[in-house]
Each structure stands twice: as C-alpha cells, then as structure tokens.
Amino acid sequence: MNKMKLWMVGGLLASLAAYPLMALADDAAAPAPDGNGPLGGRWMEKMKDKLGLTDAQVDKLKQLAKDQRSAVKPLRHDLKDETKTLADKLKAGAGDSDLKRVLDKIDQDRQALDAARQKNREALRGILTPTQQAKAYLAMAKRGMGRMDHWKKGGNRGQAPDAAPDSSAPPQGSDKL
Numbered sequence: 001m002n003k004m005k006l007w008m009v010g011g012l013l014a015s016l017a018a019y020p021l022m023a024l025a026d027d028a029a030a031p032a033p034d035g036n037g038p039l040g041g042r043w044m045e046k047m048k049d050k051l052g053l054t055d056a057q058v059d060k061l062k063q064l065a066k067d068q069r070s071a072v073k074p075l076r077h078d079l080k081d082e083t084k085t086l087a088d089k090l091k092a093g094a095g096d097s098d099l100k101r102v103l104d105k106i107d108q109d110r111q112a113l114d115a116a117r118q119k120n121r122e123a124l125r126g127i128l129t130p131t132q133q134a135k136a137y138l139a140m141a142k143r144g145m146g147r148m149d150h151w152k153k154g155g156n157r158g159q160a161p162d163a164a165p166d167s168s169a170p171p172q173g174s175d176k177l
Contacts, residue, residue: 051132079109
C-alpha cells in the first residue's frame with residue numbers, strides 16, 4: 001500500500017511540475033505579438049497574412065496579448081513557486097496534510113490560470129470572424145498534432161517534428177478556440 005501511495009504522489013508531482021515548465025517554455029519560444037519576441041514584428045505580420053486580419057484587428061490582438069501576459073504572469077509565478085514548495089516538502093518528508101495544502105493551492109492557481117485563458121479565448125472570438133477562427137483553429141490543431149506525433153516518437157523538447165502529423169488523429173486542444 002505504501003508503494004502505491006509513493007507512486008501516486010510521484011506521478012502527481014511529475015505532472016504538476018511539468019505544467020508550469022511547459023508554460024514557461026511556451027513563453028520563451030513564442031514571440032510576443034507586439035513585436036518584442038524573437039521574431040520581432042514578423043509574427044503578427046504572418047498572422048495578419050494567414051488569417052486575413054485588418055489593421056484594426058491587429059491592434060486589438062496586440063492589446064489582448066499584452067493584457068493576457070499581464071494577467072497570467074503573476075499566476076504562472078505563483079504556480080512555479082508552489083510547485084517548488086511541493087517538491088521541497090516532498091523531499092523533506094512532509095506529512096499528507098502539508099502536501100494537501102500545497103496541492104490545493106496549486107489547484108487554485110491552475111484554475112485561475114485556466115479562467116484567464118478562457119477569458120482570453122472569449123475575447124479572441126470577439127475580435128476574429130468565424131472564418132478567421134476556423135483558420136486559426138486548424139493551424140493550432142496541426143501544430144498540436146505535430147507536437148504529439150513528435151513526443152510519441154520519443155522526440156526531444158524544442159526540436160521540430162520529423163514527420164508530418166497523422167491526419168487521422170483527432171486535433172489536440174480542440175476546445176481552445
């Protein structure tokens with residue numbers, strides 16, 4: 001029974017630790033739509049061309065992205081801190097009640113982050129036309145499937161998928177837009 005608890009806590013810890021790391025990796029890799037990312041202003045220009053955005057839509061999207069970054073930055077910071085606290089407590093042999101308190105705080109942080117993301121998706125829907133939403137969804141689904149195929153093949157983080165995504169697989173993140 002104790003081995004089973006250890007495996008369950010270890011698995012939970014691994015999954016919780018991966019969540020903020022993935023979020024941080026996405027922040028580092030994704031260019032900021034306001035032109036402050038690694039690709040500069042080219043990212044928004046690419047999106048403008050691919051989705052057929054108007055200048056007014058581009059301005060609204062830039063502001064939305066700026067607002068989203070401001071809203072989630074403290075949430076991600078809290079989540080990162082709580083994840084570290086959880087790892088430290090687990091390593092120190094903390095009791096179940098201490099671990100539960102930290103896990104509950106992590107759950108609250110994740111719910112707040114999910115709520116901020118949902119608010120952003122709703123605002124995005126108010127900016128983009130249904131055709132633009134469909135194009136954006138398909139682009140994200142293709143990107144998500146490519147990532148999933150890469151991980152299934154044992155690929156490393158940060159590397160591009162070697163093969164085209166499997167078109168028979170369901171889109172990943174279909175509820176995101």
